[in-house]
Amino acid sequence: MSSITLTASASANAARRGNLLGRRLLILGTWLAFMLFLLLPLLVVLGEALKQGLGTFLGAIFEADALSALKLTLLAVGISVPLNLLFGVAAAWCVSKYQFRGKSLLVTLIDLPFSVSPVIAGLVYVLLFGAQGLFGEWLQEHDIQIVFALPGIVLATLFVTLPFVARELIPLMQEQGTQEEEAARLLGAGGWQMFWHVTRPNIQWALIYGVVLCSARAMGEFGAVSVVSGHIRGYTNTLPLHVEILYNEYNHVAAFSVASLLLLLALLILLLKQWSESRINRLKAGAGEE
């Protein structure tokens, strides 16, 4: 009898050892893939940027066209992200708190920018607002410039980042249901009071997470913005477009310097994301204990 237990536990040990080996291999493989495909290229970018010393690196970043590209990028992010925040909250609210026809269609359509190629997103605005476009003549008569200027860049950015906030909020708000809001209503809270004191605390960290993702994408968008930018140096080039221009001008060090500036912004955003994620998890764990 005891010998049987012994063999059983021995084979279990062997199985565990096998599992352990598999686990280690998988972890090792993941790390290797991560280093090869993500870390290495990033290090190359930094290495190229610093190849001619810190002075050249900083010179490229503080050059007038690069600064104006940075300014334009932050401006486009600063306008499109708050607008997407409003849209995301409104859309998630509709979908999770109300019942109406065509709801699932709406949820599907919110994801449209994920599946449409950014180039098409850009071209759509050229076809609508370009001089030969649907509203082109009217816009020209009133001297309003949309494509090849800031409004076009913001519109294109808005389009590609539309789903981010809504996508974060919808599942969370659906899970939470409407009970708390109903209770608030019964206790006499107004609409804004209810939103601010009941809904907002529940969704706040998911909201921040969505905004962070949205900002990251808005900052890095290339395709759609490229179509509507017009590529005027120092005026309508965002950071990603500026990187391409510098690269095409054989200006490698400057291209990689500006690229690492983008990288730095991305890392900053990643930290923000990590922080908001941990807050969400803590909130969830807290909810579980109650």
Place this chain on the structure above:
Amino acid sequence: MSIRRFALAALAGALLAGPAAAQTLLNVSYDPTRELYSEFNAAFNKHWQAQGNDAVTIQQSHGGSGKQARAVIDGLRADVVTLALAGDIDELYKLGKLIPENWQERLPQASTPYTSTIVFLVRKGNPKGIEDWDDLVKPGVEVITPNPKTSGGARWNFLAAWAYAQQKFGSEAKAQEFVAKLYQNVPVLDTGARGSTITFVNNQIGDVLLAWENEAFLALKEEGGNNFEIVAPSLSILAEPPVAVVDKNVDKKGTREVAEAYLDYLYSEEGQRIAAQNFYRPRNPAVAAEFAEQFPALKLLTIDQDFGGWQAAQPKFFNDGGVFDRIYQAQ
């Protein structure tokens, strides 16, 4: 938080709108002229101010010539266009009515202040022994050239190859066969000339780059340029990149005077010298003589005499269903 962001955005907007009061001039150009115009713009500004005018802010946009023309038609507010070929500027008249039909008669030499031609750029030591157009159709030779649909340089490349084959074989059918064979050796079509140069020079793809002469010289000048050599074929085409004031835009913005002065200055001795220093062939005979040694002497056909002008060549070769579509689809 969003309110603070809005305030920030508004502030940034105000900052951005601030310096717009001075006169600005937007030059929408094609790919390889970046270095030329960054030098020329500074020289023009000095000249313009010396005549008692305020400094003018000159903005530049570069890209494939066809793509740039498209953007101007779609509403990019160019004061002047300096594109790779007359056919692209013709579109500004045809599709956008932005300029008059006779735009090319408004400046000397059919509005072409400088010219260039198409040469070959090969790797050091010319390992594939590429000397003339015939060598480009040999099996195993990879040719880099951009897409004629979007790039002006690519259309000059195409026509230069065509002109050579037509002279050699004496018939259009044979010329088409030759060019079709050449394009079978092209592994990638970039949208603009600069993209193709980067593909060839930096990404190390291909055995020979069909390039603007100025672009080829520039590549030699850049870092790592001694890894390449220029080969001049026995026959090529006189590439004539023209310039034009975009009437509809300058009249709206009130910039006609400075825009016309800008283009006139390209014909001045200093403008011509800057062009030559950036490896464009100058029109001014005195400046041309000064730089004669820089440019290889080769037999050059012209678009007007040998192809009946862009008005005829564009639809025949490059529009939808034209020769290029037929040979490229056939692959």
